[in-house]
Amino acid sequence: MTTDIINIKWLLNTRTNNELLRxxxxxxxxxxxxxxxxxEDGIIADYGEMSAYQGSLSRQAQKKNLDTIDATxxxxxxxxxxxxxxxxxxxxxxxxxxxxxxxxSYADIAAKGGGILNSANKxxxxxxxxxxxxxxxxxxxxxxxxxxxxxxKSGYGLTVEGELKMLRVIKKLKEKxxxxxxxxxxxxHTYPTAFKENHQGYIDQIINEMLPVIxxxxxxxxxxxxxxxxxxxxxxxxxxxxxxxxxxxxPKIHAxxxxxxxxxxxxxxxxxxxxxxxxxxxxxxxxxLAGSATIGTLLPTAAFFLRMxxxxxxxxxxxxxxxxxxxxxxxxxxxxGNMNLVIAMSxxxxxxxxxxxxxxxxxxxxxxxxxxxxVGSISIGKQANLIFxxxxxxxxxxxxxxxxxxxxxxMIKGEFL
Ligand SMILES: [Zn+2]
Numbered sequence: 122m123t124t125d126i127i128n129i130k131w132l133l134n135t136r137t138n139n140e141l142l143r144x145x146x147x148x149x150x151x152x153x154x155x156x157x158x159x160x161e162d163g164i165i166a167d168y169g170e171m172s173a174y175q176g177s178l179s180r181q182a183q184k185k186n187l188d189t190i191d192a193t194x195x196x197x198x199x200x201x202x203x204x205x206x207x208x209x210x211x212x213x214x215x216x217x218x219x220x221x222x223x224x225x226s227y228a229d230i231a232a233k234g235g236g237i238l239n240s241a242n243k244x245x246x247x248x249x250x251x252x253x254x255x256x257x258x259x260x261x262x263x264x265x266x267x268x269x270x271x272x273x274k275s276g277y278g279l280t281v282e283g284e285l286k287m288l289r290v291i292k293k294l295k296e297k298x299x300x301x302x303x304x305x306x307x308x309x310h311t312y313p314t315a316f317k318e319n320h321q322g323y324i325d326q327i328i329n330e331m332l333p334v335i336x337x338x339x340x341x342x343x344x345x346x347x348x349x350x351x352x353x354x355x356x357x358x359x360x361x362x363x364x365x366x367x368x369x370x371x372p373k374i375h376a377x378x379x380x381x382x383x384x385x386x387x388x389x390x391x392x393x394x395x396x397x398x399x400x401x402x403x404x405x406x407x408x409x410l411a412g413s414a415t416i417g418t419l420l421p422t423a424a425f426f427l428r429m430x431x432x433x434x435x436x437x438x439x440x441x442x443x444x445x446x447x448x449x450x451x452x453x454x455x456x457x458g459n460m461n462l463v464i465a466m467s468x469x470x471x472x473x474x475x476x477x478x479x480x481x482x483x484x485x486x487x488x489x490x491x492x493x494x495x496v497g498s499i500s501i502g503k504q505a506n507l508i509f510x511x512x513x514x515x516x517x518x519x520x521x522x523x524x525x526x527x528x529x530x531x532m533i534k535g536e537f538l
Contacts, residue, residue, distance in 0.1 A: 122161070122162060122186050122188070122491060122535075123140075123160070123161050123166070123187050123188065123384055124159070124160040124161075124187075124188045124189070124190060124505075124535060125157060125158070125159050125160075125174075125178075125187060125188070125190070126157060126158045126159075126160070126190045126192050126197065126494050126507075127157045127171065127174060127189060127191055127192065128150075128155070128157075128171060128193040128196055129153075129155070129156040129157065129190050129192045129195060129196070129197050130154070130157060130192070130193070130194055130196055130512075130536055131152050131153070131154055131156070131197075131266045131449065131516070132152065132153040132156035132158060132196075132197050132198075133150060133151075133152055133196060133197065133199075133479065133499070133516065134150055134151060134152075134198055134199050134479065134480070134484065134497075134498045135152070135153055135156075135168060135498070135499040135500070136233075136498040136499065136500050136502075139484075139493050139494065139498075139500070140479050140484075141385075141414075141416070141443050141484075141485060141488045141493075142437075142443065142481075142484060142485055143441055143444075144438065144439075144441050144442040145437075145511075147438055147444070147476075147477045147480050147481065147485075148201055148248040148476050148477050148480075149156070149469055149476070149515045149530055150476035150479055150480060150516070151415045151481075152516075153168070153169070153170055154170075155170060155172075156168060156169065156170060156171060156197075156198065156497065157169060157170075157171055157174045157177075158191035158505075158507075159177070159462070159485060160364070160505040160535045162535070163504060163505055163534035163535035163536070164502060164503070164504060164505060164534075164535070165293045165499060165500060165501055165502065165503050165504070165505050166252055166501065167501060168499060169210065169503075176228050176448060176497060185282070185533065186499075188414045188507040192509060194512035195509050195510055195511070195512065195529060196509075196510040196513060196516070197499075197507050197508065197509055197510070198208065198268025198479065198483070198499075198507070198508050198510070199269070199270060199483045199484075199496065199497055199498050199499055199503075199506060199507065199508070200267055200483075200496070200506035200507060200508055200531060200532075200533065201266075201268045201270075201460035201461075201482050201483065201486065202268075202269070202270045202271075202272070202280055202445075202482065202483055202484075202486030202487040202489070202490065202496055202497050203231040203263065203270070203271045203272065203447050203448050203450070203458065203482075203486065203493065203506075204271075204272045204303075204395065204418055204445050204447045204486045204487075204489035204490045205272055205274075205373075205395075205397050205418050205420060205447035205448070205449055206272060206273050206274065206448055206449065206450040206451070206458060207251055207273070207274050207276060207277070207293035207307075207449070207450060207451035207452075208256055208259050208260065208263075208271070208273045208450050208451075208458065208482070209255075209256045209273055209275070209277070209290050209291060209294075210240055210243075210244060210252075210255070210256075210277055210451065210452050211240065211243035211244045211246070211247040211251070211252060211255065211277070211286050212243045212451055212452065213452050213456060214235070214239060214240065214452045214456075215387075216235075217230050217235045217236070217239070217453070217455075218231070218312060218456075219490060220233070220235070220305050228327075231299070236311075236453065237276075237277065237279075237310055237311045237312065237371045237453065238313070238522075239388060240277040240284065240452055240453065241277050241278065241279045241280075241283065241313065243277075244277040244278055244283055244286075244287065245278065245282070245283045245405070246278060247471070249286055249289060249290055249293075250286070252290045253293055253294070254285070254386065256273075256290060256291075256294055257294065257297075257298075260294060260298055260300065260456060261538075262458065263448075263450070263458035263459070263460070264300055264531060264533065264538055265390070265528075265531060265538055266288060266458070266459050266460065266461060266526075266528065266531075267453055267460060267461060267489045267508045267528050267531055268300070268423060268458065268460055269300060269301070269496060269504070269506030269531070269533055270300060270301040270302070270303075270486070270487065270490060270492050270495075270496045270497075271300055271301075271302055271303075271506040272302070272303040272305055272343075272373075272447075272489075272490050273294065273303070273304060273305070274292045274304075274305040274306075274307040274310075275287040275291070275304075275305070275306050275307050275308065275310075275341075275347055276307030276308065276309075276310030276345070276347075277310070278308070279308070279310065279311065279312075279313035280313065280332055281326065281330050281332060281334075284306070284308050284335075285331070285334060285335070285338075286341035287342065288304060288306060288335060288338075288341055289338075290472075291304040291340075292304065292338075292339075292340055294342055297479065299534050299536070300497060300533060301490075301492050301496055301532045303338065303343065303490045303491075304341045304342050304343070305341060305342065305343040305344070305345045305373055306331070306332075306335055306340070306343070306344050306345065306370065307344075307345040307346070307347070307375075308327040308331050308361075308364065309324070309327055309345070309347060309353050309357075309358070309361050310345075310347050311352055312352075314400055322536055324357060324360065324407070327361060328361065328364040332365060332370075333368075334363055334367055335368070335370075335379045336368035336369070336370075337517075340449050341370055341372045342370065342371075342491075343365075343370055343371055343372065343394065344362055344364075344365030344366070344370040344371070344372050344373075345360065345372070345373050345374060345375060346361050346372075346374055346375065346381070346400075347375040347376060348374055348382045348384030348387065348535070349375065349378060349380060349382050349384070350379065350380040354382075354383075355382060355383035355384060355386070355387045358374060358384060358387050359387050359390075359391065361393070362374070362391050362393070366391070366502075369392050371392075371393065371491075372388060372391050372392075372393040372394065373393060373394050373395045373396075373397065373418075373489075374387070374388045374393050374395075374396050374397065375397055375398055376388055376396040376397065376398060376399065377396070377398055377401045377402055377406055378398035378400050378401065378423075379397045379400070379401060380401055380509075381402075381403055381406065382401075384396060384400065385402070385406040385409055385410055386405070386406060386409045387416075388415055389409045389410060389412075389413040389415050392414070392415070393415050393511070394416065394489060394490075394491065395415060395416040395418045395445065395489045396415055396416075396417055396418070397417075397418040397419075397420060397434075397447070397449075398418075398419075398420055398423070398432070398449075399417050399418075399419060399432050399437070400429050400430060400431070400432050402433055402436075407433075407436060407437060407440050407442065408440070409476040410437070410440075410442045411437075411440040411441040411442045412441075414443075414490045415443075416443045416444065416445050416485060416488060416489045417437055417442045417443065417444045418439075418444070418446070418447050418489055419434055419444055419445070419446055419467065419471070419481075420432070420445075420446075420447055420448070420455065420463075421446070421463060421466040421467050421470060421471060422448060422449060422450035422455045422457055422459075422466060423454045423455040424447040425466055425470070426454055426455050426456070426457075427428065427454050428436070431466075431470045431471050433471075434467060434471035434473050435460070435471065435472050435473070438473070438477065441490070443485060444481055444485065445462050445481050445482070445485040445488070446464065446467055446478060446481040446482040446485075446486065447460075447463070447482075447486065447489070448460055448463050451493060460482055461501050461519070461527070461528070462523065463482065464479065464520050465480040465481055465520040465521075465523035466523075467481070467520075467524065468520035469520065474491050475516050475519060475520050475521075476516065478520060479519075481514070483497045483498060484498045485497075494516060504534050504535075505532055505534060505535040506532065506534065507531070507532040508528055508531055508534050509528070509530045509531070509532070510527050510528060510529060511527055511528070511529045512536045513527055
């Protein structure tokens with residue numbers, strides 16, 4: 122089956138070489154004006170300027186089943202690559218949201234049974250099917266908002282059974298969804314109540330009881346730890362990550378959200394794929410990240426929702442760090458998986474250029490899931506995961522019109538949703 126899309130106003134992020142973008146390269150967004158693009162069996166087969174389309178067509182003429190889509194006035198760009206989410210959860214937490222508006226502190230809410238432990242209680246009470254159905258709806262929602270590849274974490278189980286249940290749900294999502302999905306084991310999200318006074322006991326459970334089963338059933342691609350004061354220390358993060366690495370799970374770490382936790386430096390030391398959050402960075406953490414292959418994944422909607430200072434994106438980019446953007450979709454601190462909003466916020470609040478934001482949410486996001494050979498740019502051989510915009514005036518209009526839905530339709534592996 123061959124599909125040609127013709128008369129594309131602007132075809133964005135066309136790349137012949139895969140490259141993790143950093144520094145000034147992040148602002149370079151290759152574009153073809155008045156373009157065409159060919160899809161064969163869900164894969165990008167060719168593309169170019171409309172002036173050369175007729176020539177490509179004569180070579181294609183003997184082929185049957187040529188379908189043509191006219192995209193006059195539309196921009197087409199690669200679908201978003203959301204490299205950090207907690208999309209499997211049992212219930213929303215808007216009652217805590219209202220408590221915070223009324224002035225309750227994090228500690229007050231935790232004392233009322235809120236926070237991650239609230240999500241853990243509800244998750245442990247839900248069946249695998251219930252969790253799957255809820256997660257499936259969220260996946261459908263974010264894919265219609267342009268997300269074509271996504272990472273999903275465990276971390277609301279906090280028991281052997283609960284963590285495995287979450288990871289099995291993610292495995293099922295992988296099998297049934299057309300989206301590319303990566304799975305991350307985040308048993309070390311917080312300490313469950315039963316281990317409140319026995320942190321080492323829970324770390325032992327992660328290492329000795331959870332990891333061997335996860336490895337045997339191939340339930341995760343990555344290992345994550347919430348490296349934060351009052352949660353898991355840098356040394357504990359290292360111990361847990363190393364245990365995961367022993368089973369072939371590469372680290373992606375929650376680092377430097379609330380404090381200078383040392384998570385960034387530990388991530389770099391371990392060769393983590395990414396260190397995520399980075400609201401709280403000092404010179405040492407930035408220097409460590411800039412000199413490494415580890416990606417800094419920024420989650421601006423989490424900073425927004427928690428009323429925290431935004432991540433220092435400009436300093437990170439100008440220092441040479443490779444950065445990606447992700448939604449952190451979760452019920453506590455970012456109840457939105459809308460990557461369009463993430464991009465708008467990164468431009469409005471973190472002073473990223475629209476081109477930088479699009480690159481960080483596509484090709485660099487793909488690298489943050491090791492999916493750069495499959496998605497993240499308009500390149501021959503990659504999946505035809507495409508966002509078709511409504512008629513818009515420029516690239517900058519996307520983050521500028523932050524309250525508008527600029528997406529006309531989304532294609533995943535050559536099929537419209
Ligand atoms: Zn997170």
